[in-house]
Amino acid sequence: MSIARWTAEHYQELQTQVQQALWAGLDKQCLFRAVLLVLDDAITPHADGTAEVRSCTGGKSYHCNGTCTCPAYAHGMLLCKHRIGAQLYKRTHNAVHARQQVWQALRIRDAQHAAFVTAMRAAPVVTTAAPWEED
Numbered sequence: 001m002s003i004a005r006w007t008a009e010h011y012q013e014l015q016t017q018v019q020q021a022l023w024a025g026l027d028k029q030c031l032f033r034a035v036l037l038v039l040d041d042a043i044t045p046h047a048d049g050t051a052e053v054r055s056c057t058g059g060k061s062y063h064c065n066g067t068c069t070c071p072a073y074a075h076g077m078l079l080c081k082h083r084i085g086a087q088l089y090k091r092t093h094n095a096v097h098a099r100q101q102v103w104q105a106l107r108i109r110d111a112q113h114a115a116f117v118t119a120m121r122a123a124p125v126v127t128t129a130a131p132w133e134e135d
């Protein structure tokens, strides 16, 4: 899912994820660049959980799969902006998706409940005595 299709909820969740990253003690400059990568739509997630991240300067792109193919990572920066960006993107999307699934389940339950109430109201009123009342 490209951020072109993100909703307000996605941006709000991204903010939450950034806040958590700050609490976790991530480097602010690195985090800032990672957020720009997300907002610039430079991150392409793959179904297998890995991601392709376009470099800030453009032209190149790096593969993130728990490691990164960028020079910074090769020089020992294990939490490079590409990996952080890919994580921010993934966590944001997963959190929003999980919430939407819960809301969907609740909507279905509410609809079923409403249908049940409607059916009960529409049911004919029984005026004859129930079998257990006949003696």
Ligand SMILES: [Zn+2]
Pocket: 062, 068, 069, 070, 071, 072, 073, 080, 081, 082, 083
């Ligand atoms: Zn990297």
